[in-house]
Amino acid sequence: MSLLTCEDFLKELNDYLDDATSPGLRQEIEAHLAQCPNCWVICDTTRKTLRIYKGTELYPLPPQVHQRLMEALRRKITERNGRH
Amino acid sequence: MHPEAARTNGREDAELVRLAQEGDAEAFAKLVARYENSIFRLARNITQNAEDAEDVLQETFLKAYEHLGEFRGDSKFYTWLVRIAVNQALMKLRRRKSDRSVSLDETFDTGEETLVREIAVWAEDPEQLYSQEELRRILASAIESLPPIFRTVFALRDIEELSTEETAQILNLSVPAVKSRLLRARLRLREHLTRYFKRKGDDVFAYL
Ligand SMILES: [Zn+2]
Numbered sequence: 092m093s094l095l096t097c098e099d100f101l102k103e104l105n106d107y108l109d110d111a112t113s114p115g116l117r118q119e120i121e122a123h124l125a126q127c128p129n130c131w132v133i134c135d136t137t138r139k140t141l142r143i144y145k146g147t148e149l150y151p152l153p154p155q156v157h158q159r160l161m162e163a164l165r166r167k168i169t170e171r172n173g174r175h
Numbered sequence: 176m177h178p179e180a181a182r183t184n185g186r187e188d189a190e191l192v193r194l195a196q197e198g199d200a201e202a203f204a205k206l207v208a209r210y211e212n213s214i215f216r217l218a219r220n221i222t223q224n225a226e227d228a229e230d231v232l233q234e235t236f237l238k239a240y241e242h243l244g245e246f247r248g249d250s251k252f253y254t255w256l257v258r259i260a261v262n263q264a265l266m267k268l269r270r271r272k273s274d275r276s277v278s279l280d281e282t283f284d285t286g287e288e289t290l291v292r293e294i295a296v297w298a299e300d301p302e303q304l305y306s307q308e309e310l311r312r313i314l315a316s317a318i319e320s321l322p323p324i325f326r327t328v329f330a331l332r333d334i335e336e337l338s339t340e341e342t343a344q345i346l347n348l349s350v351p352a353v354k355s356r357l358l359r360a361r362l363r364l365r366e367h368l369t370r371y372f373k374r375k376g377d378d379v380f381a382y383l
Contacts, residue, residue, distance in 0.1 A: 101290060105358050132294045133365070139372070140365045141333055143302050149315050150219040152212045156229050160211060161204075163233045167240055168200050 095123040100130045108138055188252045196243050203243070207236055210253060213335055214260050220330040221264040223319050224271070231267060235260040250344070257337070258345045261327065268323055290362050293369050301372030317367040325360035332357050 095103075100123050106112045107120050124131045188209075194202035211232065218231035238259050239246075246255055302310055318326050331342045332353070343353045 101358075105354060105361070108361075129294050132296055133291055133362075136295075136297050136369065136372070137361055137365045139297055139301060140361060140368055143310075143368075144314060144333060144364075146302070147307075147310060147314055148216075149311055149318075150216045150228070152215045156215065156232065157211060159229070160207070160233055160236060164204070164207065164236060164240065167237055168203075 095119050097123075097127060097130055100124075100127070101133070104134065104137060107134070108141065189248060192243070192246060192248070192252050195240075196246075203240060206252065210256055211236070213253075214256060217257065217260055217330055217335055218264045220318060220334065221261065221323065221327050222267050222271075223326075224267075227264070227267040227271065231260055231263045234263045238263075254337070254341055254345065257331070257335070261331075261345055265323070265327070290359065291366070293366055295369055295373035297369070297372045298374050301368075304372065313368065313371050317364050320367055321360055321363055325356055325363065328353055328356040329360040329364070333361070 100120060103112060103116065103120055107117065112120065124134060188206065191202045191206050195206065214235050215228055215232045218235075219225065219228035222228050222231065235256060239256055246252065298304060305313065318329070321329065327346065328342060331337045331345065332339065337345070339350055339353050339357075342348075343350045346353070348356075
Protein backbone atom coordinates (compact mmCIF):
# COMPACT_ATOMS: atom_id res chain seq x y z
CA MET A 92 0.00 0.00 0.00
CA SER A 93 1.55 3.26 -1.11
CA LEU A 94 1.62 6.23 1.25
CA LEU A 95 2.33 8.73 -1.50
CA THR A 96 -0.46 11.25 -2.11
CA CYS A 97 -1.18 12.87 -5.47
CA GLU A 98 0.43 16.09 -4.22
CA ASP A 99 3.53 14.14 -3.17
CA PHE A 100 3.66 12.57 -6.59
CA LEU A 101 3.46 15.94 -8.34
CA LYS A 102 6.40 17.20 -6.29
CA GLU A 103 8.47 14.24 -7.43
CA LEU A 104 7.35 14.30 -11.05
CA ASN A 105 10.34 16.27 -12.39
CA ASP A 106 12.95 14.08 -10.76
CA TYR A 107 11.03 10.99 -11.78
CA LEU A 108 10.93 12.07 -15.44
CA ASP A 109 14.60 13.07 -15.28
CA ASP A 110 15.53 9.68 -13.82
CA ALA A 111 16.85 11.38 -10.72
CA THR A 112 14.87 9.65 -7.97
CA SER A 113 16.28 7.10 -5.55
CA PRO A 114 15.22 3.49 -6.25
CA GLY A 115 13.06 3.42 -3.09
CA LEU A 116 11.15 6.53 -4.03
CA ARG A 117 10.85 5.36 -7.60
CA GLN A 118 9.11 2.24 -6.35
CA GLU A 119 6.68 4.27 -4.27
CA ILE A 120 5.93 6.50 -7.25
CA GLU A 121 5.32 3.53 -9.50
CA ALA A 122 3.02 1.99 -6.89
CA HIS A 123 1.05 5.24 -6.82
CA LEU A 124 0.88 5.43 -10.62
CA ALA A 125 -0.41 1.87 -10.78
CA GLN A 126 -3.42 2.76 -8.64
CA CYS A 127 -4.06 6.41 -9.56
CA PRO A 128 -5.26 6.95 -13.16
CA ASN A 129 -5.08 10.75 -12.87
CA CYS A 130 -1.42 10.82 -11.88
CA TRP A 131 -0.69 8.21 -14.52
CA VAL A 132 -2.16 10.54 -17.17
CA ILE A 133 -0.23 13.54 -15.85
CA CYS A 134 2.97 11.55 -15.91
CA ASP A 135 2.36 10.13 -19.38
CA THR A 136 1.37 13.44 -20.94
CA THR A 137 4.23 15.36 -19.36
CA ARG A 138 6.67 12.71 -20.57
CA LYS A 139 5.21 12.99 -24.06
CA THR A 140 5.45 16.79 -23.88
CA LEU A 141 9.19 16.53 -23.28
CA ARG A 142 9.65 13.85 -25.91
CA ILE A 143 7.87 15.93 -28.55
CA TYR A 144 9.83 19.11 -27.76
CA LYS A 145 13.12 17.24 -27.81
CA GLY A 146 12.23 15.63 -31.13
CA THR A 147 11.19 18.80 -32.95
CA GLU A 148 13.53 21.57 -34.10
CA LEU A 149 11.33 24.65 -33.72
CA TYR A 150 13.85 27.25 -34.78
CA PRO A 151 16.52 26.07 -37.21
CA LEU A 152 19.13 28.74 -37.87
CA PRO A 153 18.26 30.41 -41.21
CA PRO A 154 21.26 30.44 -43.59
CA GLN A 155 21.00 34.24 -44.03
CA VAL A 156 21.17 34.70 -40.26
CA HIS A 157 24.31 32.57 -40.15
CA GLN A 158 25.76 34.60 -43.02
CA ARG A 159 25.09 37.95 -41.36
CA LEU A 160 26.64 36.66 -38.13
CA MET A 161 29.83 35.69 -39.97
CA GLU A 162 29.95 39.10 -41.67
CA ALA A 163 29.55 40.90 -38.34
CA LEU A 164 32.35 38.81 -36.86
CA ARG A 165 34.61 39.44 -39.84
CA ARG A 166 34.10 43.19 -39.43
CA LYS A 167 34.86 42.91 -35.73
CA ILE A 168 38.05 40.92 -36.31
CA THR A 169 39.29 43.28 -39.04
CA GLU A 170 38.56 46.25 -36.82
CA ARG A 171 40.49 44.69 -33.94
CA ASN A 172 43.46 43.72 -36.10
CA GLY A 173 43.48 47.24 -37.55
CA ARG A 174 44.11 48.60 -34.08
CA HIS A 175 47.32 46.60 -33.62
CA MET B 176 24.68 20.65 -33.01
CA HIS B 177 22.85 18.57 -30.49
CA PRO B 178 23.53 19.56 -26.86
CA GLU B 179 24.57 16.01 -26.01
CA ALA B 180 27.34 16.24 -28.54
CA ALA B 181 28.29 19.68 -27.25
CA ARG B 182 28.82 18.27 -23.79
CA THR B 183 31.52 15.89 -24.95
CA ASN B 184 33.41 18.74 -26.59
CA GLY B 185 34.60 20.28 -23.31
CA ARG B 186 38.28 19.56 -23.73
CA GLU B 187 38.35 20.48 -27.37
CA ASP B 188 36.52 23.72 -26.54
CA ALA B 189 39.23 24.68 -24.08
CA GLU B 190 41.86 24.15 -26.77
CA LEU B 191 39.92 26.23 -29.32
CA VAL B 192 39.39 28.99 -26.75
CA ARG B 193 43.11 29.03 -25.99
CA LEU B 194 43.94 29.36 -29.69
CA ALA B 195 41.30 32.05 -30.16
CA GLN B 196 42.69 33.95 -27.19
CA GLU B 197 46.05 33.94 -28.96
CA GLY B 198 44.37 35.58 -31.97
CA ASP B 199 43.46 32.53 -34.08
CA ALA B 200 40.27 33.68 -35.85
CA GLU B 201 39.76 30.23 -37.38
CA ALA B 202 39.56 28.70 -33.93
CA PHE B 203 36.93 31.21 -32.90
CA ALA B 204 34.96 30.49 -36.07
CA LYS B 205 34.92 26.82 -35.08
CA LEU B 206 33.42 27.71 -31.71
CA VAL B 207 30.79 29.81 -33.46
CA ALA B 208 29.90 26.95 -35.80
CA ARG B 209 29.61 24.64 -32.82
CA TYR B 210 27.20 26.78 -30.81
CA GLU B 211 25.37 29.20 -33.12
CA ASN B 212 22.38 26.88 -33.55
CA SER B 213 21.91 26.47 -29.83
CA ILE B 214 22.37 30.18 -29.06
CA PHE B 215 19.95 31.22 -31.80
CA ARG B 216 17.30 28.71 -30.68
CA LEU B 217 17.67 29.81 -27.08
CA ALA B 218 17.40 33.49 -27.99
CA ARG B 219 14.36 32.78 -30.16
CA ASN B 220 12.66 30.83 -27.38
CA ILE B 221 13.27 33.53 -24.78
CA THR B 222 12.53 36.63 -26.86
CA GLN B 223 9.76 35.09 -29.01
CA ASN B 224 10.85 37.38 -31.80
CA ALA B 225 12.95 36.55 -34.88
CA GLU B 226 14.63 39.96 -35.15
CA ASP B 227 15.55 40.07 -31.48
CA ALA B 228 16.88 36.53 -31.68
CA GLU B 229 19.23 37.49 -34.52
CA ASP B 230 20.41 40.54 -32.58
CA VAL B 231 21.04 38.41 -29.52
CA LEU B 232 22.96 35.87 -31.60
CA GLN B 233 25.27 38.55 -33.00
CA GLU B 234 25.68 40.39 -29.71
CA THR B 235 26.52 37.17 -27.91
CA PHE B 236 29.35 36.14 -30.24
CA LEU B 237 30.68 39.69 -30.66
CA LYS B 238 30.77 40.14 -26.90
CA ALA B 239 32.33 36.73 -26.44
CA TYR B 240 35.03 37.64 -28.95
CA GLU B 241 35.64 40.98 -27.31
CA HIS B 242 35.84 39.55 -23.80
CA LEU B 243 37.53 36.28 -24.64
CA GLY B 244 40.58 37.37 -22.66
CA GLU B 245 38.46 37.46 -19.51
CA PHE B 246 37.27 33.89 -19.90
CA ARG B 247 39.15 31.92 -17.27
CA GLY B 248 37.95 28.43 -17.91
CA ASP B 249 36.44 27.90 -14.46
CA SER B 250 33.14 27.26 -16.26
CA LYS B 251 32.60 25.62 -19.62
CA PHE B 252 32.86 27.94 -22.61
CA TYR B 253 29.34 26.99 -23.67
CA THR B 254 27.90 27.90 -20.24
CA TRP B 255 29.73 31.22 -20.38
CA LEU B 256 28.27 31.87 -23.83
CA VAL B 257 24.75 30.95 -22.71
CA ARG B 258 25.01 33.33 -19.78
CA ILE B 259 25.82 36.20 -22.16
CA ALA B 260 22.97 35.18 -24.47
CA VAL B 261 20.38 34.90 -21.69
CA ASN B 262 21.31 38.34 -20.36
CA GLN B 263 21.05 39.89 -23.82
CA ALA B 264 17.75 38.14 -24.50
CA LEU B 265 16.15 39.24 -21.23
CA MET B 266 17.32 42.79 -21.83
CA LYS B 267 15.61 42.77 -25.24
CA LEU B 268 12.45 41.49 -23.68
CA ARG B 269 12.43 44.20 -21.03
CA ARG B 270 13.04 46.87 -23.63
CA ARG B 271 10.38 45.63 -26.00
CA LYS B 272 7.64 45.07 -23.51
CA SER B 273 8.48 47.15 -20.45
CA ASP B 274 7.09 43.99 -18.97
CA ARG B 275 7.26 43.56 -15.25
CA SER B 276 6.88 39.81 -15.56
CA VAL B 277 10.41 39.57 -16.93
CA SER B 278 11.82 39.54 -13.42
CA LEU B 279 13.73 36.35 -12.77
CA ASP B 280 13.27 36.18 -9.04
CA GLU B 281 9.56 36.82 -8.98
CA THR B 282 8.02 34.91 -6.13
CA PHE B 283 4.86 32.97 -6.35
CA ASP B 284 2.66 31.26 -3.92
CA THR B 285 3.64 27.67 -4.46
CA GLY B 286 0.82 26.37 -2.30
CA GLU B 287 -2.07 28.13 -3.98
CA GLU B 288 -1.46 27.79 -7.67
CA THR B 289 -3.43 25.11 -9.45
CA LEU B 290 -0.81 23.04 -11.19
CA VAL B 291 -3.12 20.75 -13.08
CA ARG B 292 -6.54 21.60 -14.40
CA GLU B 293 -7.16 19.16 -17.20
CA ILE B 294 -6.63 15.47 -17.30
CA ALA B 295 -7.19 13.67 -20.57
CA VAL B 296 -5.44 10.70 -22.08
CA TRP B 297 -3.33 11.67 -25.08
CA ALA B 298 -3.07 9.80 -28.33
CA GLU B 299 -0.18 7.33 -28.36
CA ASP B 300 1.84 9.39 -30.85
CA PRO B 301 0.14 12.78 -30.71
CA GLU B 302 2.77 14.35 -32.97
CA GLN B 303 1.46 12.16 -35.80
CA LEU B 304 -1.90 13.95 -35.67
CA TYR B 305 -0.45 17.06 -37.33
CA SER B 306 1.80 18.05 -40.18
CA GLN B 307 5.34 19.12 -39.24
CA GLU B 308 4.40 22.73 -39.82
CA GLU B 309 1.24 22.56 -37.71
CA LEU B 310 3.12 20.75 -34.98
CA ARG B 311 5.81 23.45 -34.89
CA ARG B 312 3.16 26.15 -34.68
CA ILE B 313 1.40 24.38 -31.81
CA LEU B 314 4.61 23.80 -29.87
CA ALA B 315 5.80 27.36 -30.43
CA SER B 316 2.53 28.90 -29.30
CA ALA B 317 2.60 26.81 -26.12
CA ILE B 318 6.06 28.14 -25.25
CA GLU B 319 5.00 31.67 -26.12
CA SER B 320 2.13 31.40 -23.64
CA LEU B 321 4.58 30.86 -20.76
CA PRO B 322 5.85 33.76 -18.63
CA PRO B 323 9.45 34.67 -19.63
CA ILE B 324 11.12 33.06 -16.64
CA PHE B 325 9.29 29.78 -17.20
CA ARG B 326 10.17 29.58 -20.86
CA THR B 327 13.78 30.55 -20.10
CA VAL B 328 14.13 27.74 -17.57
CA PHE B 329 12.36 25.29 -19.89
CA ALA B 330 14.57 26.26 -22.85
CA LEU B 331 17.76 25.87 -20.82
CA ARG B 332 16.85 22.60 -19.10
CA ASP B 333 14.67 20.74 -21.60
CA ILE B 334 15.69 22.12 -24.98
CA GLU B 335 19.39 22.99 -24.60
CA GLU B 336 19.71 20.23 -21.98
CA LEU B 337 21.79 22.07 -19.41
CA SER B 338 21.81 20.62 -15.90
CA THR B 339 19.74 22.07 -13.07
CA GLU B 340 22.94 23.33 -11.45
CA GLU B 341 24.18 25.02 -14.64
CA THR B 342 20.77 26.61 -15.16
CA ALA B 343 20.75 27.88 -11.57
CA GLN B 344 24.23 29.34 -12.04
CA ILE B 345 23.33 31.04 -15.33
CA LEU B 346 20.14 32.61 -13.95
CA ASN B 347 21.49 33.38 -10.47
CA LEU B 348 18.72 31.30 -8.98
CA SER B 349 18.85 28.60 -6.32
CA VAL B 350 18.52 24.96 -7.40
CA PRO B 351 15.07 24.62 -5.72
CA ALA B 352 13.93 27.79 -7.52
CA VAL B 353 14.96 26.33 -10.88
CA LYS B 354 13.20 23.07 -10.06
CA SER B 355 9.92 24.69 -9.08
CA ARG B 356 9.91 26.89 -12.20
CA LEU B 357 10.70 23.95 -14.42
CA LEU B 358 7.86 21.90 -12.92
CA ARG B 359 5.42 24.74 -13.55
CA ALA B 360 6.71 25.25 -17.07
CA ARG B 361 6.38 21.57 -17.93
CA LEU B 362 2.90 21.30 -16.44
CA ARG B 363 1.68 24.44 -18.19
CA LEU B 364 2.96 23.20 -21.53
CA ARG B 365 1.30 19.85 -20.90
CA GLU B 366 -1.91 21.64 -20.10
CA HIS B 367 -1.71 23.85 -23.18
CA LEU B 368 -0.97 20.92 -25.48
CA THR B 369 -3.75 18.72 -24.09
CA ARG B 370 -6.36 20.43 -26.22
CA TYR B 371 -4.45 19.40 -29.36
CA PHE B 372 -3.14 16.02 -28.35
CA LYS B 373 -5.90 14.36 -26.35
CA ARG B 374 -7.44 11.17 -27.59
CA LYS B 375 -10.70 11.81 -29.37
CA GLY B 376 -13.84 11.36 -27.31
CA ASP B 377 -12.15 11.50 -23.91
CA ASP B 378 -13.53 13.72 -21.21
CA VAL B 379 -11.52 16.41 -19.58
CA PHE B 380 -11.95 17.05 -15.91
CA ALA B 381 -10.59 19.17 -13.12
CA TYR B 382 -8.11 17.83 -10.64
CA LEU B 383 -5.86 18.83 -7.76
ZN1 LIG C 1 -2.42 10.40 -7.75
